[in-house]
Structure formats: C-alpha cells, structure tokens
Amino acid sequence: MTKEKINLLIVDDEEQFLESISKRLEVRDFKVVAVNRGEKAIEAARTHPIDIALVDLKMPGINGEQTLEALKKEHKWMEVVILTGHGSTDSAVDCTRKGAYHYLQKPCELDKLLSVLTEAYKKRVMNKMKIKQDRMDEVLSMAKSESPMAILRRIKELDKEEQ
Numbered sequence: 212m213t214k215e216k217i218n219l220l221i222v223d224d225e226e227q228f229l230e231s232i233s234k235r236l237e238v239r240d241f242k243v244v245a246v247n248r249g250e251k252a253i254e255a256a257r258t259h260p261i262d263i264a265l266v267d268l269k270m271p272g273i274n275g276e277q278t279l280e281a282l283k284k285e286h287k288w289m290e291v292v293i294l295t296g297h298g299s300t301d302s303a304v305d306c307t308r309k310g311a312y313h314y315l316q317k318p319c320e321l322d323k324l325l326s327v328l329t330e331a332y333k334k335r336v337m338n339k340m341k342i343k344q345d346r347m348d349e350v351l352s353m354a355k356s357e358s359p360m361a362i363l364r365r366i367k368e369l370d371k372e373e374q
C-alpha cells in the first residue's frame with residue numbers, strides 16, 4: 212500500500228525557520244509545499260492539492276490574515292493554522308473569526324504542532340465527508356496507537372473508503 216501523506220502548505224518569510232520546520236514535518240507523513248510569501252501561498256494552493264495550510268502572520272506583501280482569508284475563500288475544505296512570533300489576543304480573535312482553525316505562538320513544540328495539525332486534518336475530513344463526531348471517534352478507536360501519526364493514517368484511510 213502506498214503511504215498516503217497529508218498535503219501541507221507552509222508560508223513563512225523566515226527562510227531558516229521555513230526550511231527546518233519543513234524538514235521536520237516531511238519525515239512525519241506530511242508532503243510539504245514551502246513558500247516565503249502570502250502571494251506565493253495563494254498561487255501554490257491553486258496548483259497543488261493542499262489539505263492544511265500553516266501560515267505566518269507578519270510577512271512582507273500580503274500578510275498572514277489576508278492570506279488566510281484568500282485561502283479560505285478559494286478552498287472550501289482547507290483548514291488554516293496560524294503560527295506566529297508576534298501573536299496577540301486581538302489578532303487571535305480576528306484570525307479565528309476569519310476561519311483559522313487554530314492560532315499558535317512561536318516557539319511551538321513539535322508535538323503540540325503535530326497534534327493541532329492532526330486535529331485540523333480530522334476536521335477537514337469530517338466536514339468534507341460529512342462525518343459526525345461519534346462515527347469519527349469510532350473509527351479512531353480502531354487505530355492501533357494513539358500517536359498523531361497513527362490517527363492521521365486512520366483518517367486518511369477513511370477519506371479513501373468514503374470516496
């Protein structure tokens with residue numbers, strides 16, 4: 212069986228951070244498209260299949276909030292997670308109102324990031340497949356381990372079964 216991966220778009224203007232986070236997620240079942248500008252993220256989402264976007268807030272050109280809005284407008288089922296070094300309660304509220312799934316502050320531990328990305332992916336599959344929470348819980352209880360990756364794999368299988 213081919214190993215399915217979660218398609219993740221990462222946009223961040225800090226090139227070093229972008230490179231290191233991409234590498235760390237690439238080895239954990241994510242197929243990463245990494246770009247350094249909001250404009251490029253919007254473009255990349257039009258040409259690549261993307262499940263989840265991880266978006267920085269402060270960037271030259273189109274900022275993270277505008278990128279979030281554009282992505283949510285063009286891609287009905289995409290979940291967007293904000294990861295910022297310049298967080299505030301106000302912007303967290305704004306981003307959530309504009310459809311962000313979650314709002315994380317840098318530095319963020321990898322385990323925390325993985326669990327939020329897993330939940331975001333779960334939400335995407337539930338919305339897209341119109342699966343209710345109890346059915347999802349039932350399916351996930353069949354996953355052999357509680358690790359985020361095992362859960363992701365199980366959700367991905369479900370995604371295929373229902374298509």
Ligand SMILES: [Mg+2]
Binds near residue numbers: 225269270
């Ligand atoms: Mg930035």
